[in-house]
Amino acid sequence: MSSNAAPAPNHSAHASHRHGIRLVPLGLSLSxxxxxxxxLCAIGNLIPALEGIxxxxxxxxxxxxxxxxxxxxxxAWAFGAGWYVALVFGLLYNLFNGRRx
Numbered sequence: 001m002s003s004n005a006a007p008a009p010n011h012s013a014h015a016s017h018r019h020g021i022r023l024v025p026l027g028l029s030l031s032x033x034x035x036x037x038x039x040l041c042a043i044g045n046l047i048p049a050l051e052g053i054x055x056x057x058x059x060x061x062x063x064x065x066x067x068x069x070x071x072x073x074x075x076a077w078a079f080g081a082g083w084y085v086a087l088v089f090g091l092l093y094n095l096f097n098g099r100r101x
Contacts (some may be wrong), residue, residue: 031082
């Protein structure tokens with residue numbers, strides 16, 4: 001019995017092993033994740049039950065996290081930290097994985 005269907009491509013383990021991490025999607029996803037996490041953490045400071053155990057208050061005692069300029073600066077720094085992690089991790093991963101950048 002003959003078949004007209006083309007055979008499935010044979011992907012070797014070595015060929016699929018050579019794929020690296022794309023830096024732009026990694027950078028955007030990490031940056032947006034960290035910015036959202038920071039914003040939610042800062043908003044959590046507005047909940048009276050969480051005021052005493054707030055993570056940002058523990059790291060920076062005496063800082064008023066309700067000030068808009070601190071929220072904007074924190075989100076910007078979180079976004080930048082996401083790109084830093086993505087670039088350093090992504091480049092190192094691709095280097096050790098054998099993919100040229």
